[in-house]
Amino acid sequence: MEPRRLYRSVRDRMLLGVCGGIGEYFNIDPTIIRVVWAVFGCTGAGILAYIAAGIIMPQSPDM
Numbered sequence: 304m305e306p307r308r309l310y311r312s313v314r315d316r317m318l319l320g321v322c323g324g325i326g327e328y329f330n331i332d333p334t335i336i337r338v339v340w341a342v343f344g345c346t347g348a349g350i351l352a353y354i355a356a357g358i359i360m361p362q363s364p365d366m
Contacts, residue, residue, distance in 0.1 A: 310363035319357035327363075 312323030315333050322340055326333030343349035 309360060311357065311360045313363045313365060319353070320362070321353055321356045321360060324360060324363065 307328060309328050310324050311320035312327055312333070313320060315323035315326065317323070317337070322336040323333045326336045340349060340353065344353065
């Protein structure tokens, strides 16, 4: 069995595809991830974390 990898989503993206990729990895609706991330983003650290995740996470090879 091949290990799962965390990628930025190509199909389900709003900005960078980070929330879509996390939703695909955990097999849940990306909208839930986006709402949680929006609440977390209000602290200021969430915005930096999103940008860092967008830079660190590789783009999905599925195109």
